[in-house]
Amino acid sequence: MEPVVSFKDVEVDYDGKPILTGIGFDVLPGESVGLVGASGSGKTTLLRHLIGLNQPAHGEIRIFGEHLNQLPHLTRLHLRQRIGVLFQGGALFSSLTVFENVALPLRERALRDPWIQPMVCLALSLAGLPPEVAPRVPSELSGGMVTRVALARSLVIEPELLLLDEPTSGLDPIVSDAFIAVLLNLQKNLGITVLIISHDIRALKRLCHRVVIVGEGRLLAEGRIDSLQQSRDPRVRTFFRLDEDTPP
Amino acid sequence: MATQTTVNCVSGPGQPRTGRWTPHRRDGTGGALATRSRQIKHMCHEPFALATAERSSGSTGSPVLWAALLSFADVRARETSRIFQKRYHLKACDPSKVAREPSHVMPESSLSATIHANGSREIILGGSWTLKVLCDRKRLESLEKQIGLLASQHREASWNLEGASLDHFGALVLRRIWGQAPPATLIRTPAQASLFERWEHTPPCPVESTEDSIGFWLKPARWVFETLTETVETIGLVILLFAKFLRQFLESLVRPQKVPWAEISREIYEIGVKGLGIVALVGTLIGIVIGYLAGLQLQGFALRSFLVFIIGVSVLRELGPMLAAILVAGRSGSAITAELGVMKIRGEIDALRAMGVDPAYRLLFPRLVALMIVMPLLVGWSDCFGLASGIGAAALTLHTSFFPLLYALPHIVPIVNLWLGVLKGLCFGLIIGLVATHLGWEVRADAGSLGQETTRSVVLAITLVIALDALAAVLFQHIGF
Numbered sequence: 001m002e003p004v005v006s007f008k009d010v011e012v013d014y015d016g017k018p019i020l021t022g023i024g025f026d027v028l029p030g031e032s033v034g035l036v037g038a039s040g041s042g043k044t045t046l047l048r049h050l051i052g053l054n055q056p057a058h059g060e061i062r063i064f065g066e067h068l069n070q071l072p073h074l075t076r077l078h079l080r081q082r083i084g085v086l087f088q089g090g091a092l093f094s095s096l097t098v099f100e101n102v103a104l105p106l107r108e109r110a111l112r113d114p115w116i117q118p119m120v121c122l123a124l125s126l127a128g129l130p131p132e133v134a135p136r137v138p139s140e141l142s143g144g145m146v147t148r149v150a151l152a153r154s155l156v157i158e159p160e161l162l163l164l165d166e167p168t169s170g171l172d173p174i175v176s177d178a179f180i181a182v183l184l185n186l187q188k189n190l191g192i193t194v195l196i197i198s199h200d201i202r203a204l205k206r207l208c209h210r211v212v213i214v215g216e217g218r219l220l221a222e223g224r225i226d227s228l229q230q231s232r233d234p235r236v237r238t239f240f241r242l243d244e245d246t247p248p
Numbered sequence: 249m250a251t252q253t254t255v256n257c258v259s260g261p262g263q264p265r266t267g268r269w270t271p272h273r274r275d276g277t278g279g280a281l282a283t284r285s286r287q288i289k290h291m292c293h294e295p296f297a298l299a300t301a302e303r304s305s306g307s308t309g310s311p312v313l314w315a316a317l318l319s320f321a322d323v324r325a326r327e328t329s330r331i332f333q334k335r336y337h338l339k340a341c342d343p344s345k346v347a348r349e350p351s352h353v354m355p356e357s358s359l360s361a362t363i364h365a366n367g368s369r370e371i372i373l374g375g376s377w378t379l380k381v382l383c384d385r386k387r388l389e390s391l392e393k394q395i396g397l398l399a400s401q402h403r404e405a406s407w408n409l410e411g412a413s414l415d416h417f418g419a420l421v422l423r424r425i426w427g428q429a430p431p432a433t434l435i436r437t438p439a440q441a442s443l444f445e446r447w448e449h450t451p452p453c454p455v456e457s458t459e460d461s462i463g464f465w466l467k468p469a470r471w472v473f474e475t476l477t478e479t480v481e482t483i484g485l486v487i488l489l490f491a492k493f494l495r496q497f498l499e500s501l502v503r504p505q506k507v508p509w510a511e512i513s514r515e516i517y518e519i520g521v522k523g524l525g526i527v528a529l530v531g532t533l534i535g536i537v538i539g540y541l542a543g544l545q546l547q548g549f550a551l552r553s554f555l556v557f558i559i560g561v562s563v564l565r566e567l568g569p570m571l572a573a574i575l576v577a578g579r580s581g582s583a584i585t586a587e588l589g590v591m592k593i594r595g596e597i598d599a600l601r602a603m604g605v606d607p608a609y610r611l612l613f614p615r616l617v618a619l620m621i622v623m624p625l626l627v628g629w630s631d632c633f634g635l636a637s638g639i640g641a642a643a644l645t646l647h648t649s650f651f652p653l654l655y656a657l658p659h660i661v662p663i664v665n666l667w668l669g670v671l672k673g674l675c676f677g678l679i680i681g682l683v684a685t686h687l688g689w690e691v692r693a694d695a696g697s698l699g700q701e702t703t704r705s706v707v708l709a710i711t712l713v714i715a716l717d718a719l720a721a722v723l724f725q726h727i728g729f
Binding site for chain 1: 383388439446454
């Protein structure tokens with residue numbers, strides 16, 4: 001089975017300084033993989049490389065079997081249309097309503113309004129949002145709702161791969177649980193491949209088949225959370241213990 | 249075993265299928281497409297570019313049924329071929345390109361109408377019925393039309409979706425085609441059933457209408473009215489802000505230790521010191537224009553004192569303050585509005601309030617004070633360069649020396665013109681600061697509002713400065729001449 005995402009000996013730098021080296025892991029179709037690590041360890045930068053916003057200093061990143069950075073511009077855009085990305089903080093367009101935010105990727109595909117409207121309503125519903133939020137602007141929404149709208153925007157294009165950058169950060173446990181339930185439901189019904197960056201071990205346990213841990217500028221460990229918790233590597237053990245001790 | 253005739257319809261970019269294709273030519277006028285290369289081209293671009301009738305081997309159907317089947321297949325073949333020839337003939341894609349760029353390639357959407365030996369009809373969906381394949385507007389419209397036709401011809405047919413890759417959009421397309429009457433028999437996988445179920449449970453969302461009920465010709469009038477009322481309202485609020493500033497200013501005289509001196513100093517540097525270069529440059533250029541043109545006009549006359557008077561009064565009284573004001577409004581006024589706006593959006597102003605700090609005193613007061621200090625100084629700076637370059641240009645034009653003209657300036661131009669210009673600079677600084685800070689305060693939490701208020705800040709400040717300058721010209725008409 002060809003992996004949806006494949007990192008091979010990737011080196012990532014920031015302002016010319018290497019922050020991650022020798023990164024290599026795969027994400028298979030339909031799989032949910034968590035990418036975890038301490039703050040500032042380069043997780044979001046790795047995600048930006050995966051989308052093709054940045055170029056790795058060394059190594060190869062493949063997405064749907066394609067070397068993203070070697071593709072022609074148009075082909076790269078087509079490929080990105082198969083990926084839903086939820087950025088940290090939502091990154092909603094503040095001057096657009098919720099409806100327009102979610103509809104934007106469909107308008108880019110030149111769909112007409114009669115098709116866009118039901119798709120937006122469905123995406124809002126999938127993200128667990130009531131239809132009444134559609135005419136509101138992002139500044140009128142709570143943090144949890146902003147994240148859900150961002151999820152709806154990433155889902156409206158029916159993505160094959162969903163990239164989530166700390167989707168539950170800043171959410172209370174109830175909203176966070178509800179959000180993970182939405183993701184689980186989507187994964188079960190739509191078979192979407194998910195790569196999620198999170199510090200929320202509880203969420204990762206519920207959602208992910210595997211977890212990849214980065215730290216100290218490299219890949220520390222990879223595997224199921226249960227097995228990683230049995231790891232003898234003190235850095236891995238500390239990471240999980242510390243997180244589990246954190247009150248919900 | 250059922251005998252079957254199949255009408256295949258293909259939509260979307262795709263790789264050519266192998267093994268199933270049977271070129272069909274029965275009507276002698278082109279019929280279905282004949283060659284392999286053409287098949288590839290059509291499949292790459294066009295919905296329903298292909299239609300064939302094929303007969304499965306070993307058929308044992310009756311002659312009547314067989315005739316009916318062929319007739320049906322021919323009609324479809326001719327129809328789709330005609331559509332293709334009429335609309336899509338010249339749009340062939342390069343199959344080699346498709347092969348080179350596999351990420352482009354999507355499995356096509358296919359639809360076949362099959363009539364079984366027992367008379368039952370079945371419409372079988374295959375390939376990809378997803379947003380990625382169906383999102384092309386023309387393709388979608390054509391597909392909708394064609395499948396609608398097929399569905400209407402076979403109302404009683406069962407639909408088999410099991411072989412198709414379906415997503416929510418594909419399910420939506422089918423729901424639209426079926427309309428109020430979904431097929432009686434629908435064969436689908438549980439995952440596909442859940443897609444349709446989800447659509448049934450999706451409530452419509454309210455979208456505010458953007459339609460304007462007002463007539464087309466009334467729109468400009470309404471825009472003018474709204475702009476005027478908005479401007480008057482802003483000016484009113486600016487005056488209120490001025491009253492607040494005045495109170496703070498008086499308080500600061502009583503309690504100078506509470507004055508935010510560091511912020512004032514920073515703003516003086518940002519607005520004044522960093523603006524010296526551009527003010528000097530523009531002042532010099534305008535001075536050259538005035539001196540050169542005035543020199544040309546008075547070249548043949550012995551009116552050197554008049555020339556010095558023209559340059560002196562115009563620069564000291566009008567051009568110096570105006571230039572400085574316009575530059576500061578464009579450079580610093582906009583920056584103040586944007587900075588305060590961003591602070592408001594990011595919640596920094598609320599944070600100040602939460603810490604018990606008066607944001608008006610911490611953010612507005614230093615900027616206004618700095619502008620009131622800096623503007624007269626910039627006016628003097630602009631005057632220096634304007635006068636020097638103006639007199640220099642005039643001297644060059646009149647072929648005379650520079651210094652006699654310069655030394656004559658204080659004797660010809662009354663000093664009150666300089667003080668008037670400096671006073672104007674102070675007032676202009678206050679206006680620019682009040683407008684910029686007020687509009688920065690008015691920014692709403694969206695990126696569009698920030699841009700709008702910044703633009704308004706520059707435009708309104710310059711307009712008010714010019715208005716005040718006109719008023720000053722009338723009020724002080726007997727002073728300085």
